[in-house]
Amino acid sequence: MSEYLFTSESVSEGHPDKVADQISDAILDAILREDKHARVAAETLVNTGLVVLAGEITTTANVDYIKIARETVKRIGYDNADMGFDYRGCAVLVGYDKQSPDIAQGVNEGQGLDLDQGAGDQGLMFGYACDETPTLMPFPIYYAHRLVQRQAELRKDGRLPWLRPDAKSQITCVYDAETGLPKRIDTVVLSTQHAPDIDHKALTEAVIEDIVKPVLPPEMLTAETRFLINPTGRFVIGGPQGDCGLTGRKIIVDTYGGAAPHGGGAFSGKDPSKVDRSAAYAGRYVAKNIVAAGLARQCQIQVSYAIGVAQPTSISVDTFGTNKVPNELIVELVKRHFDLRPKGIIQQLDLLRPIYGKTAAYGHFGREEPEFTWERTDKAEALRADAGL
């Protein structure tokens, strides 16, 4: 009978922080297309009428940064100042510097104190998987993403022509304390930017009927489920005009929606020599394979690194009592089956490709597109066999 609540949120591709993430990753992809060995840390700030590109890039690629920034904003749908942003009319300032040679010597193979390819920074990263959904993601973040994805779909195909790019969703789920599984949805919050000519009542009805209900599993909605649609009452001003956006400011939306801890490092704009990104992807890969192998129903892994050092400084695993084999054995299996040095991760997950644009909205994890190599469960069988299951 005992229950508890858990809440996660997501944002659409038109949310200003996500606009920044998508510009950063578009620039990373453009560089990787020409220069696999570039070092990229591309940060973006967007505000009313303004895009600032800053960070550290060392590359031989010849990339038109301003053009990529404008094209990304256009693809998202900000093509008119009425919408809060116009890809044609915004200023784009470019202030990239090169990677510090002091950092580069720690990261480059054969240089620095560790001759292996060292981690691009210190830090801690978590990976997580659980059996709440078929993609082995927690329920609330999985469906929060689907809501804003649906918002973008109906906006782009014109079915709800008054929708505008900026949106946020939030799902509060009731969990069964015994099983740890979601039982029903308590509250859905959805705010979407809109044209000035639709009133709040019509908008609320359309959002519930055409966005919320088609996406959420009907058996999880009850007569008590609350829908809070555009609860400020008005959301015409949106995008970078309503809120300044920065790369790396939606790191919980990007990962597990708070269902697992986060190490703090952002993903977008970073090439995979940065363990903030690559080791978090590897962590998801490890955790997902452990759950897929049936070694546990829920798995969280923490890894950490020292800058310039290849081997992780720590690896630990938590299975919250859902494990079929001892946790110590799982740690052993992780070390045996996964090379968690930066170079090992990059090779195993084939990360030196221009695949990052797609990751920069609707979550880096739980995705089914082929680029998301870290979602493969190709190690599950070997793990299972090695665990004697």
Next chain:
Amino acid sequence: MSEYLFTSESVSEGHPDKVADQISDAILDAILREDKHARVAAETLVNTGLVVLAGEITTTANVDYIKIARETVKRIGYDNADMGFDYRGCAVLVGYDKQSPDIAQGVNEGQGLDLDQGAGDQGLMFGYACDETPTLMPFPIYYAHRLVQRQAELRKDGRLPWLRPDAKSQITCVYDAETGLPKRIDTVVLSTQHAPDIDHKALTEAVIEDIVKPVLPPEMLTAETRFLINPTGRFVIGGPQGDCGLTGRKIIVDTYGGAAPHGGGAFSGKDPSKVDRSAAYAGRYVAKNIVAAGLARQCQIQVSYAIGVAQPTSISVDTFGTNKVPNELIVELVKRHFDLRPKGIIQQLDLLRPIYGKTAAYGHFGREEPEFTWERTDKAEALRADAGL
């Protein structure tokens, strides 16, 4: 006998992301000094030779933003381009807009759909406390902060004159799986920016003797403890020249070092009508009082909000089996003893004061300075009595 590792990190006030946080909070404080009812969302980007101030500010205060930005950089110690940044010579661009009136109507009392003061945004926030240290903070983040604080102290008082402002620390701790308590320190990582004229060996020795050993509890250091000091081998280029800094990019350093989940919302630069900040502070206050009351040894609370709505959309509590009374009762006690509407939080914790500068480095939680009202345990006795303990 069973053990596991856990790692947390911190950064010094000279780290570029923290420079951005400190500028954002210095601007917030300057505004609050003149105008308690201002709406402030001050974002900052710092890069080689550049400070960008952007975001949304609605205030009657008359504040010299550029001067505050320069003074903050000076106080941190970047007063020469040799150091990676010079407060006199950097460019400062100011691009603040006003708070969107569509958001303001949801937040202002007596406007919008909910006539109470609504939450400034949707979102989820966590609070956490545990009995690993006297301040009821997890051990690794607590000591990671102390390491970089010590680095700044020895730099500023001139004892180690070759130290420069930028630094990072990381602690990997061995935990006893039975008790869940820290047993010993496995690895310490410390990277500090330095003058070019000190060699790696001398630096390593001085850092271990003068920074690491005076700070860490000696009984937690063993013959096996590893020290990784400046593992790239060189760290002369630092600060905003070595790495672009953004407000809100050290949210795990700001909170519990990954020992608890994070909702994703940043703190610095935000006035307390933004629940990202005020409700995370309230969450800490609640969790700390529950542990201080002896209701549990470890407590995590999640709250969530819908924009424009005063009452939280969810409240949940996890005590990881350390509770002395049922979790359901703890949730009840929280609702009874704490007003978690934005206005209630602001009043209870007295948040409309210029107290934010100090929070912007070395952690928002576990601090003993009087400004940190959310660290008070003044509700513990009443909670204990009400729980019948």
